[in-house]
Amino acid sequence: MDPVSNAELAEHASRNVSATDADPDTESRMIRGAIENGSATIEARHPPVESGLPFAHRGAYYDLSWSITGQRHATGVDVAIDYNASDVPPNRIAYGDLPAPDRRALDRLLPPHDGRRVDGPDLGTGATYTDAKAERSVLVPTQRYDAVVYDGEAYPIRVDDTRDVTLNTYRYTSTPVADDAESYARDLKAEHLFTLTGLDDTERDVVSEATNGSYYAEDTDDDAYRAVLERFRAHDAVQRGETHGSWLVRYDGAVYWADLHYGGFAAAS
CATH class of the missing domain: 3.30.1370 (Ribosomal Protein S8; Chain: A, domain 1)
Incomplete structure (x- = not known):
């Protein structure tokens, strides 16, 4: 909070x-x-x-x-790259010489990502080619190069799982x-703000710990957290999903933005 x-x-x-x-x-x-x-x-x-x-x-x-x-209609593919291959295929192309659609397909893979170096392909991404882009490509529908040179280093690439997709x-x-922010905040308060009162001692401990950082429920047997959670879920959240939500709450005279995560509690309820 x-x-x-x-x-x-x-x-x-x-x-x-x-x-x-x-x-x-x-x-x-x-x-x-x-x-x-x-x-x-x-x-x-x-x-x-x-x-x-x-x-x-x-x-x-x-x-x-x-x-x-x-x-x-378009063509979808998966593109994978190996950052630390010991044997790089000789059929290479410089990154700068790739057609624009292929450079864009590799943009999420280059420059190399730190901490991704393992045996075999280190990182992959999906790419989508329209018919016009595929006509310009040297990777789709047929992969004509097996490695790309980027900043002087050669990296094997693999293009596979070619499939028809709809764009x-x-x-x-x-x-x-x-x-402006002031009028937006006023609207948010009018629609979502509620006051948290009437807590017992265990529930107040939960909220007090949250206002000083975060409160973590050790397990779904935490009745105090469950009771606080139900108080929040009885009100309209600013945003809410199946296992997480954000509320606007007044507590002890102050207004708080409260984030609650309740995956295990949602499953157990």
């Missing part, structure tokens, strides 16, 4: 948008476009931005919703939520 001012509450209850991004297809650029222009589209196999907390952008707050406006065109639309 963290005590929060209005500004801190607005920060807890929102998602940030990256200020800059050179890649025109990235999620952050799409989010900025939807907020600044009212809507934006992006192509992906699954919704790249799920519903949830509003996005903060230039001091204001916005919700995003999406709809599917189109579909087309959806998602249209994201933004809706203003609040003009």
Whole structure:
């Protein structure tokens, strides 16, 4: 449980948008476009931005919703790389000589990730190629090179599990939520704030420990934590999943942002 001012509450209850991004297809650029222009589209196999907390952008707050406006065929593959192979195939290509779709497919794998060096492939990722990108590729549908040279080092790569996939065109639309942090915090308090009172001694111990850091329930027989959890779950959370939730609560005169994790308790209830 963290005590929060209005500004801190607005920060807890929102998602940030990256200020800059050179890649025109990235999620952050799409989010900025939807907020600044009212809507934006992006192509992906699954919704790249799920519903949830509003996005903060230039001091204001916005919700995003999406709809599917189109579909087309594409090719999905898995790409794996070996960072410490003792025998690198001679059929190599420099990273800079790869077509743009292939460089993008390897962007999550290069530069090498520290701590990923094991026997065999160290890291893998999925990639999606439209028909136009596959025509330019030297890796899909046929892998023409077995290793890539990056910063003077050669790394074996493997492209497999080629499959047909569907690319959806998602249209994201933004809706203003609040003009500034103060008004957003006021709205959050009006909708979600509740007062935690009437605790017995064991329940107060749980909450007091949480306000001084965190409280950990050792097992699902912790009746005091269960009782506190049920008090919270009786109120509307700011965000809530099957095993986790965030609430806005007043306790001993202060307003707190409270994060509760209750996986074992949810399964046992």
